[in-house]
Amino acid sequence: MLTFTLRRLLTAIPTLLLISLVIFLLVDLAPGSPLSDVPLTVPPEVRQKMLEAMGADQPVLVRYLLWLKQFFWIEPLYGIDALFGTDFAQGAQRIISWQSKMPVMDTIGERLPQTLTVVGTAYLIGVLIALPIGIYSAYRQYSWFDQAGTFFAMAGFSVPTFFTGNILILIFAVNLGWFPTIYDTNLEVVDWASFKQMLAQMALPVMVLALFNAAEISRYTRSSVLENLGQDYVRTARAKGMGEGKVVLKHVLRNSLIPVVTVIALGLPTVFGGAIVTEQIFKINGIGAMLIGAINVSDLPTVQTVTFIFAVLIVMFNLIADILYGILDPRIRYD
Amino acid sequence: MTDTTLNIEKVRGPWADVWAQFRKHKGAMAALVMLGTLAIFCLLGPLVWRIDPNFIESDTVKMFKMRNQGPSFAHPLGTDQLGRDMLARMMFGGRISLAVGTVAMLVAIFIGTTVGVMAGYFRRIDGLLMRLTDLFLALPLLPLLLVMIFLFRDPIAGVLGPRLGTFLLIVMAIGLTSWMQAARVVRGEVLALKEREFVLAARSIGTPSRRIITRHILPNVLSPVLVAATLGIAAAIITESVLSFLGLGFPPDFPTWGRLLYDGIAEIRTYPERVLWPGLAISLTVLSVNYIGDGLRDALDPRIRGR
Numbered sequence: 129m130l131t132f133t134l135r136r137l138l139t140a141i142p143t144l145l146l147i148s149l150v151i152f153l154l155v156d157l158a159p160g161s162p163l164s165d166v167p168l169t170v171p172p173e174v175r176q177k178m179l180e181a182m183g184a185d186q187p188v189l190v191r192y193l194l195w196l197k198q199f200f201w202i203e204p205l206y207g208i209d210a211l212f213g214t215d216f217a218q219g220a221q222r223i224i225s226w227q228s229k230m231p232v233m234d235t236i237g238e239r240l241p242q243t244l245t246v247v248g249t250a251y252l253i254g255v256l257i258a259l260p261i262g263i264y265s266a267y268r269q270y271s272w273f274d275q276a277g278t279f280f281a282m283a284g285f286s287v288p289t290f291f292t293g294n295i296l297i298l299i300f301a302v303n304l305g306w307f308p309t310i311y312d313t314n315l316e317v318v319d320w321a322s323f324k325q326m327l328a329q330m331a332l333p334v335m336v337l338a339l340f341n342a343a344e345i346s347r348y349t350r351s352s353v354l355e356n357l358g359q360d361y362v363r364t365a366r367a368k369g370m371g372e373g374k375v376v377l378k379h380v381l382r383n384s385l386i387p388v389v390t391v392i393a394l395g396l397p398t399v400f401g402g403a404i405v406t407e408q409i410f411k412i413n414g415i416g417a418m419l420i421g422a423i424n425v426s427d428l429p430t431v432q433t434v435t436f437i438f439a440v441l442i443v444m445f446n447l448i449a450d451i452l453y454g455i456l457d458p459r460i461r462y463d
Numbered sequence: 464m465t466d467t468t469l470n471i472e473k474v475r476g477p478w479a480d481v482w483a484q485f486r487k488h489k490g491a492m493a494a495l496v497m498l499g500t501l502a503i504f505c506l507l508g509p510l511v512w513r514i515d516p517n518f519i520e521s522d523t524v525k526m527f528k529m530r531n532q533g534p535s536f537a538h539p540l541g542t543d544q545l546g547r548d549m550l551a552r553m554m555f556g557g558r559i560s561l562a563v564g565t566v567a568m569l570v571a572i573f574i575g576t577t578v579g580v581m582a583g584y585f586r587r588i589d590g591l592l593m594r595l596t597d598l599f600l601a602l603p604l605l606p607l608l609l610v611m612i613f614l615f616r617d618p619i620a621g622v623l624g625p626r627l628g629t630f631l632l633i634v635m636a637i638g639l640t641s642w643m644q645a646a647r648v649v650r651g652e653v654l655a656l657k658e659r660e661f662v663l664a665a666r667s668i669g670t671p672s673r674r675i676i677t678r679h680i681l682p683n684v685l686s687p688v689l690v691a692a693t694l695g696i697a698a699a700i701i702t703e704s705v706l707s708f709l710g711l712g713f714p715p716d717f718p719t720w721g722r723l724l725y726d727g728i729a730e731i732r733t734y735p736e737r738v739l740w741p742g743l744a745i746s747l748t749v750l751s752v753n754y755i756g757d758g759l760r761d762a763l764d765p766r767i768r769g770r
Contacts, residue, residue, distance in 0.1 A: 146598060155610055278490075282757075286750035288701055290708045291742035294728060298735055401605040405705055419606055420709060423613045431610055438603030446601065 133451055140443050147439045148199075152192050155432050195432065198223045203233050227427040236415060236434065242311075243414030247403045250334040254341030255392060261342070262349025263384075267376060269354060277346060284343020289402060293336045293409035300332060307331050311412040333410045341399060348391045352384040359383075386456045393449035397442040484762040491758020494751035501748055505557030514548040516555035517716050540740060544730065552723060553740055560700055560719040560745070563634055564752075567699035570638025572645055572692045576684070579649025580676055584657060593650070596643050604640045608702070611636050612711045626717045633706065633713070637699050645691040652684045686763035693756035697749045704745050720745045 170178075186194075203223065205216040222231040265277040301309040307328050317323050356362065357380060365375045404416030411417075415434060422430035475483075486492060533541050540549035582592035612632060620628035656662060657680075665675050704721025706712045713722045720741040727737030 143598065143601060147601060150598075150602065151607070154607065155614070282490075282750060282753055283746075286697065286701075286753050287746040288704055288708075288742070288749075290705065291724065291738075291746060294731055294738055295742070298731060298738075302732055397603070401603060404605060404609075405708065408709060420609070423609055423711075426614075431606075435603055435606045435610065438606055439601060442601050442603060 225430045232433045239415045239418045250337030254338040258342040258345035262346040266350045266353035281343040281347045311410045356380045356384045390449040390453045481762045488758035490754045494754035498751040508554040514551040516551040556718045556720045563703045564696040564700040567634045567637040568695035571642040575642035575645025579646040583650040583653025648687045690760045697752040
């Protein structure tokens with residue numbers, strides 16, 4: 129298991145490097161200059177100086193290597209410095225956003241908590257809804273509950289989140305006035321009143337995302353439980369007179385959750401992608417909104433860095449899913 | 464010579480079996496009717512409802528009177544903020560949405576099947592192609608799609624014109640980022656098929672690889688490809704509407720349902736129906752396509768046929 133983990137970790141490195149190259153080149157080869165928003169009246173010498181100051185006049189390869197060094201070496205050093213008050217980085221140049229002229233990582237650090245609270249809560253609630261639905265649908269296969277569960281799941285991943293989101297806003301925020309339409313990122317939870325306010329503003333985005341996640345996970349749970357219900361050990365357990373509750377919730381559930389856990393791990397990065405849309409609907413000032421904002425003003429360093437962080441998340445959770453699968457299922461041996 | 468009449472039932476082809484099984488799936492049949500209705504609405508509707516979806520009254524006074532009308536006999540779904548007929552726009556948008564879904568699916572299936580067959584059949588390039596597939600699976604697709612469309616929209620529109628340019632760009636971008644599942648499924652099937660006797664027989668009489676693939680392999684991977692293709696249409700329509708929703712989709716004079724929804728959001732409080740109709744259309748289409756895919760998967764799986 130340890131060798132497998134190490135080997136997977138090592139193969140993740142070239143994958144990430146390749147992905148970073150693809151992202152960098154795709155963003156870089158695109159037509160359009162970082163100065164396209166600068167007025168045409170600015171004289172060419174000044175434009176040249178601005179390009180030099182941004183480092184945008186260097187060849188692609190140099191900029192790619194510099195960005196790699198900044199991402200994997202300098203930024204972590206700054207991170208350590210910020211944590212322990214040391215001075216390893218010694219003022220080395222960081223990844224600077226062309227739009228705000230601030231280090232990209234600082235902005236990400238500001239934005240990430242918003243995304244994580246909403247996405248994390250939504251995913252947790254989604255899983256909590258999905259598991260009982262999936263288990264009971266499988267246990268009573270072809271019953272009306274199962275049919276309804278199937279429809280719910282189908283509708284969950286067929287109805288786009290931007291549609292459900294806006295309909296929910298219309299019903300609950302505009303007509304009923306229960307929840308605010310816009311997420312206030314400056315809100316700090318200090319007392320009971322602000323906590324309630326936080327819950328109210330999180331309700332709608334979390335509901336939208338949770339519904340979407342629950343749909344997929346409940347399908348996986350259902351098929352996994354179904355597969356296990358037909359196994360011999362279930363018959364044995366029933367034959368020796370064990371109660372149904374114990375058979376299903378103890379024997380079957382444990383075994384069925386193995387693939388579900390990996391699906392949950394694999395699904396997390398996609399949820400971040402889906403959060404881009406949800407953040408746009410509810411005006412949450414998270415990392416997805418940051419990406420959209422950066423794309424709209426051709427802020428290449430921010431776009432490259434945020435996209436690459438998404439890629440890192442995907443590779444990381446793939447790895448976690450693989451390792452979890454190996455740990456949870458003793459039948460799987462990688463060596 | 465006896466003259467007993469033989470009551471042999473007519474031999475049914477494989478597709479008749481599939482159809483018989485498919486008809487048992489109530490959800491899929493309902494979805495087929497639903498999708499058929501939507502397709503007729505979009506494709507044949509304009510023959511009956513002959514209002515130009517992009518018609519804006521040139522007389523300003525009249526145009527202002529035409530704006531934001533509620534449902535009436537002249538405009539059953541009302542008019543939008545520029546006085547354009549919403550029913551005509553829904554039909555027009557639906558055609559483009561369906562076209563985007565279909566063409567993007569074809570691109571994705573073409574790439575996916577090619578990569579899958581190549582990887583499954585030729586062992587030498589298997590490793591390389593599967594690494595490529597894994598790499599694509601690890602890419603953050605939505606952000607990359609957004610970047611691709613934002614950066615390449617204007618240059619391509621400059622060459623091919625805004626309509627064709629955007630259409631081709633979006634279709635190619637969606638196709639290029641959604642072929643991986645199909646490739647994996649096809650590769651698995653091909654790996655199993657390659658060891659079967661009929662392929663071995665074909666090879667032993669000296670059939671060249673190209674013909675083995677086209678005559679023996681491809682017809683046998685048709686069913687998983689068909690299922691992947693159906694689900695691919697749904698995914699492509701959703702992706703396109705997400706792009707439109709984020710403002711990186713089609714121009715307003717060449718709208719899709721996603722674009723219509725995006726245009727309606729600005730005034731959702733006063734005119735919620737302008738979000739409701741396109742949203743419902745997208746949801747119903749995708750829901751039907753997914754149900755049909757589900758039914759097809761059941762119908763094409765011989766293990767559960769006849770239950």
